[in-house]
Amino acid sequence: MNNIRKKWRPSIAMVIAAVCVILISIPLLAMLSVRLTSNQFVRETEQSLIQQGAIYAQIYAREFKREDGPLVGVELTEDQKEHWNANLHPARSQLNVRQDDIAPPRPDGDVIATPPDPRHLAVAENLISIAQGARKTTLAGIVLLDHHGRNLNTETARSLAALPEVQTALNGEVGAILRARTQDYERHAFSSLSRDTGFRVFVTYPVIVNDRVIGAIYLSRTPLNLGKFLFGERYALLTMLIATVLSATFVGLLLLRLISRPVYALRDRSRAIAAGKNPNADPLQHYGLRELADLGDSVSTMAMTLMRRSKEIATYTDHVTHELKSPVTSVIGAAELLQTDGLKSQDRDTLLQNIETESQRMNHLLGRLREMTRLRGSLEGDPGKLARMLPNIDGLKVVTRADPEVILPISEEHGAMILLHMGQNALSHGASELELSYADRILHVSDNGDGIAEGDIPRVTNPFFTTRREQGGTGMGLAIVSAILENYGATITCLPCNTGASFAIHFSNQS
Incomplete structure (x- = not known):
């Protein structure tokens, strides 16, 4: 429930009607003011x-x-x-x-x-x-x-x-x-x-x-x-009255079309969003004013963001439930076996090791999930130098084909985090070298690792998608990269490649 105080407030139609009445009254009041308040009748007679x-x-x-x-x-x-x-x-x-x-x-x-x-x-x-x-x-x-x-x-x-x-x-x-x-x-x-x-x-x-x-x-x-x-002055007054009424009517209809209809449409759309429905994200047919068009664009963007976040939450919930089910089951099974009488010391150590391993896996998964959630809500930073974003990972050589002093439209902290995750991802897939190049607001990142199957290319940035689950992969690395880039209006795309993996990060003109 909102905290807006419930009290009487005029509607837009009432305000527009009041404006029209005032427009009609102004010339009449002006005429009376000139002719009566200023003693025009008496003074004209006196002067005559x-x-x-x-x-x-x-x-x-x-x-x-x-x-x-x-x-x-x-x-x-x-x-x-x-x-x-x-x-x-x-x-x-x-x-x-x-x-x-x-x-x-x-x-x-x-x-x-x-x-x-x-x-x-x-x-x-x-x-x-x-x-x-x-x-x-x-x-x-x-x-x-x-x-x-x-x-x-x-x-x-x-x-x-x-x-x-x-x-x-x-x-x-x-x-x-x-x-x-x-x-x-x-x-x-x-x-x-x-x-x-x-x-x-x-x-x-x-x-x-x-x-x-x-x-x-x-x-x-x-x-x-x-x-x-x-x-x-009846004819002149009648002409003035007709002109005033027509002008007020025109102003009223104009205000209704430019303000009332778009406001009511935005209200209905907002209520649909609040009710959990999926409102049409297409622009309204009539916005009337520039400010209302901006407001409508903001509402549409908010609706799309809410729908996307809602789907992401549902997806994350399903994946987290699925990912945690296996280690939780293992921990519960090991705990039950530990309660068995006559358990050998060697078996007890093995079960305890399994509990510790699965617990660390769950903690690592939850940590990555918290990191991605935090990064999605983080603010943009000032552009930084590519040379200060390069990762330092044992066993992985980073080669830069672009000027190290080039400025990327992303903060150095976020850039370093992106390249670190991509470097770790490349290293875990057998790569020994990571190559970077930048031109036309596109950052190319490629490695000499095992590569990505063609069928997996569309899914590599999806949260929890991994081909290394048996080796402890969480599928959150590239998802975190995508979440960071989303704050800058940028996107990451996996490109088909004969050897290794190749990615293109596209920075928008507004970033």
Whole structure:
């Protein structure tokens, strides 16, 4: 059993679905962020009213100059004179829905007894007519004020000078404020949605003549709300929605094909391996991504390795059982005979010698088996010189046909072990000379011994295969050599030969 903590985890399909939903939501959230969070509706309305106010103020000032009369209104400060007399004096939006409070609805104003200046009345008569006609298009309400803040649109003289936005304009600045449309309006925390129809934007623009504020233009309009905006942009929004859904669907299907299917296939294959089945070692039809292809290759390699190791273990078990059966039987038989009464001293010594011989044989066999198992799991070493790998075996001459300084793609320790086992194997088969040559990443090893029968060539590297069992051979020498070479991706092949035995060790390009 594994130790992975059992807890809820999202599936790949859930993650892909979440990614698609996020992809669809991003443009919508971006649109709302631009249009709502940044006060775009309100600021567009405010900027539009400022532009209209600038036009009306110019007409107001031009018409007022044509009328004779004394100077009226508050005189501008030096900074204001410099600003308004400049070639360019743009007015920026200043309202912020998230920060500014909603003021009460605009009052009608206080009734005042003093009559207005005739010049203002003369200008207002024509300007109001123009404003009423323009309102059909601009949808903006307009009130003309004189230098006292008196409403010139009504017959009853009422002053709006007490309003802060009007005071700002009469002091030479552009004023702006948000005012409720009804007395029962209540501010809502989620103002970006609830405020759309609950307030109006009010802008006051000063009218300046001879560096004095002789009046003001008071404009108002309800800003565009979200519903109207979405309706007006319905075709563009629909196009964007369709494109986003199609893009998200494409991304989702692509992710499913590139990630989900290969992952599920690798999962099923891994489960089959864990269940002890023999999964198909062929590559999957679709890996999708490079990393998944590498993972699939690793899983296939692992499956093949596990199957090979499993077969090897079964083979080793059968061979060890078979090889140990004979000496164990001999030891048991000798032990039973030793318990016989009247056994001669000479026979007792013979039986004890048999027990010692068979015990040494078993110990030697098990030692070779442990050595091969250890070497199969050992790590690769750095390449080493052939001269330092040559074995020193009594009765066996080693002849090198290659440059002794040549570097083999195997460590000196493993190379020496390989040549030692092959030298001992050659010596045990009657050889007196071992010849080595190396070229094109192939090491040739040959001897002048008894040679190998043609029928035995395919089996010489199999564990426990030996033709010298009666002389104590275990059949593990060349099997150990093969196990070492396996770690380097190399192979050993027995070649047909008229005299002696000949082997070729092929080193791969990756070793």
